Amino acid sequence: METHGDKEFFDWKVVIALVICTVLLAGSFVYIYLDLKNNYQRLTDELENSKVAMQSLEQLVKELSQLNESKELSATQIYNMTKDSVVLISNRQFVGGTLVTVATGSGFVYQVGQGKAYVVTNHHVIKGAVEVRVTFLDGSTFTTHWMWGDIYTDLAVIKITDIPETMEIQPLVIGNSSELKVGEKVYAIGNPFGLEGSMTQGIVSQLGRSLPTTTGYSIVDIIQFDAAVNPGNSGGPLLNSYGMVVGVTTAIETETGGFVGIGYAVSSELLKRVVPSLIEKGYYRHPWIGILGMDMNIDIAREMGTDYTYGFLIIDVMENSPAEQAGLRGGTRTAIIEGQEVVIGGDIIIGVNNETVRKADDLLTYLERYKSPGDTILLTIVRNNTPKLVDLTLGVRE
Numbered sequence: 048m049e050t051h052g053d054k055e056f057f058d059w060k061v062v063i064a065l066v067i068c069t070v071l072l073a074g075s076f077v078y079i080y081l082d083l084k085n086n087y088q089r090l091t092d093e094l095e096n097s098k099v100a101m102q103s104l105e106q107l108v109k110e111l112s113q114l115n116e117s118k119e120l121s122a123t124q125i126y127n128m129t130k131d132s133v134v135l136i137s138n139r140q141f142v143g144g145t146l147v148t149v150a151t152g153s154g155f156v157y158q159v160g161q162g163k164a165y166v167v168t169n170h171h172v173i174k175g176a177v178e179v180r181v182t183f184l185d186g187s188t189f190t191t192h193w194m195w196g197d198i199y200t201d202l203a204v205i206k207i208t209d210i211p212e213t214m215e216i217q218p219l220v221i222g223n224s225s226e227l228k229v230g231e232k233v234y235a236i237g238n239p240f241g242l243e244g245s246m247t248q249g250i251v252s253q254l255g256r257s258l259p260t261t262t263g264y265s266i267v268d269i270i271q272f273d274a275a276v277n278p279g280n281s282g283g284p285l286l287n288s289y290g291m292v293v294g295v296t297t298a299i300e301t302e303t304g305g306f307v308g309i310g311y312a313v314s315s316e317l318l319k320r321v322v323p324s325l326i327e328k329g330y331y332r333h334p335w336i337g338i339l340g341m342d343m344n345i346d347i348a349r350e351m352g353t354d355y356t357y358g359f360l361i362i363d364v365m366e367n368s369p370a371e372q373a374g375l376r377g378g379t380r381t382a383i384i385e386g387q388e389v390v391i392g393g394d395i396i397i398g399v400n401n402e403t404v405r406k407a408d409d410l411l412t413y414l415e416r417y418k419s420p421g422d423t424i425l426l427t428i429v430r431n432n433t434p435k436l437v438d439l440t441l442g443v444r445e
Contacts, residue, residue, distance in 0.1 A: 119288040125234055126246050128290050130184055132156040132219050133283060135238045136168050136205070137180040146177060153237035153283030154181070154205065155292065156218045157322060164216050165326055166205040167318065168282030169297050170196035173203050181207050184244045187214060195325040199264055199333050199444065200317050200415075201297050203282075204325040219284055222291030224270060224314035225416075227251050235274040235296055235310070237283025249274030249310075257408045258298060258311060264444070267411040268314040270294045276310045285312040292318070316416050333444040334414045334422065337368020338375065342406040343395060350382045351391050353432045357405040361393035373439035376430065397434070398427030414441070 120128070138150040152172030158165040166181055173179055173194050182188045193206035210216060231251045239245050249272050256269040272285065276296050285294035294312030301307050324331040340361045341347075348356040363377040364370045379392030396404050404410045404427075418424060420443040428435050 120290055122234060122246070122248055125286055125288075125290045126236065129155075129219055129236060129284070129286060130244055130246075132217055133184065133236045133244065134166060135182040135241070135243050136166070136172055136282060137182070138173055138176040139178045139180060140175055141177060148180070149175075151238060151241050151279055152281045153279065153296070155236075155282075155284045156216055157204070157221075158326070159216050159218050162210050162212075163206060163208045164210060164218075165322075166207065167295060167322055168203050168205060169295065169313075170198050170201045170203045171297075172282045173205065179205055181205060182243070183216075195329045197321050197325060197331045198260070198262055200266055200313055200321050200331075201260075202295065202313060202318060202321050202325070204322055206326075219286075220291045221315050221319060222287050222289070222293045224268075224293045224316050227254060227270065227287070227293055229253060232288050233270075233272050233274055233293065234286045235272070235276050235280060235283060236286065237276065237280035237296060239277035239279040241279055245280075247274040247276065252309070255408060255412060256311065257411070265408075265411070266297070266313065267408050267415055268317055269297075270312040270314055272310050272312060273308050274310060275306045277306050278304070280310075294318075320416070332420050334418045334420050334441040335369065335444040336414075336439065337365035337370040337442065338377070339363040339365070340393070340396075340407065341389070346384045347382075347389065347391060350384060350389075353395070353429060355395055355397060355429050355432070358395040358397040358429065359404055359407045359410055360391070360395050362390045363393075369439050369442045373426075373437050375426075375428070375437065375439070395429040396426055397429055400425050420444075 132155050134154045136152045136154045137148045139146055140149045142149065152168055154166045154168035156164055157167045173196060176194065178190055178192050179194055180188055180190050189207040191205060191207050194203060196203035229251050232248065233251055234246060234248050236246045251270060252273050253271040256271050257265040257267045258269050259265050270285065276299055280296045283296045284292045285296055287293045293315045295318060296310060296312050298311045299306055300309035321331045338361050340359050343356055343358045343360050345356045347360060361375055361377050364375050375394050377393045378390035381388050382391050396410060398404055399410055399413050402413055418441055420441050423438055423440045426437045426439055428437055
């Protein structure tokens with residue numbers, strides 16, 4: 048509005064401009080409102096779709112889980128799919144100048160290719176053999192002098208050749224023993240007392256056992272099971288509910304020579320490390336620290352004045368060993384514990400590469416499963432009741 052002298056009048060241009068601005072502003076607000084409303088509706092729809100998708104995913108996972116469970120095979124199915132790959136092994140030696148069979152065991156086909164096959168068994172099954180006979184369930188027999196073994200895991204490999212093209216030999220599938228659970232079903236196939244192709248069923252009784260040997264080292268990562276096995280089963284496969292090899296039957300606990308409810312098998316995790324090396328090189332090199340010791344307990348801890356009642360107590364460190372080079376220390380004095388003289392005062396190993404070590408088997412199992420000579424590990428030790436980290440480069444077990 049402008050003033051000229053005493054008169055006032057409207058400037059219609061300004062008014063029109065204001066009206067236009069008001070209309071445009073109102074339109075903008077309407078557009079923004081509608082856009083926000085649409086976005087809100089879109090987000091609501093997407094959220095609803097996400098809920099539906101999540102429900103569908105949960106249903107899918109449930110169905111897959113049920114499907115996975117349904118894939119477990121019956122004992123009959125497992126036997127039929129594996130029996131032709133399990134063999135009878137005859138250890139033949141000279142007795143009085145005559146080559147005869149002195150012992151029998153079991154084995155299974157591990158690898159096949161171009162008229163040859165590799166069969167896995169136990170080292171003790173072929174020990175001392177001049178030659179080995181491998182007999183399949185259909186009666187096909189092969190004689191071979193090709194065999195390699197590893198005494199520290201009681202595993203061995205036999206090579207057979209000149210397999211006819213008409214003979215179909217299939218290797219067994221190697222499973223993952225680290226996924227086994229106590230109570231899980233397992234099946235043993237072998238030749239107890241020479242009875243070819245025998246199958247028994249049981250459960251996993253315990254995991255992580257160790258078996259002492261005449262070598263001074265224990266076989267670790269052993270599976271304990273209760274499927275009936277007897278002399279002649281050694282070297283045969285221990286199978287899970289999917290027909291996969293999770294162990295190699297190696298021993299039984301007995302006072303009579305027969306089965307009393309406790310069988311042992313070398314884990315498939317060790318098999319997967321040792322057997323390929325036996326095939327490729329003819330030997331397997333085990334990692335080595337170079338210590339002697341014993342498992343800790345509360346009585347030893349009291350005598351040492353330490354709070355650590357678990358771990359592996361070092362009694363002695365071998366000369367020129369990786370342990371000596373890393374600065375580990377053995378015992379410094381003796382004490383009578385439970386009526387026995389025990390060397391105490393050494394370092395206590397309570398961890399390796401951030402894995403807890405509660406006993407010797409924990410340390411040895413970790414090394415056997417995951418480490419090789421030349422690898423560097425980080426040990427957690429306790430010295431004078433104080434934790435300490437020590438780098439150690441593994442050597443070769445002699």
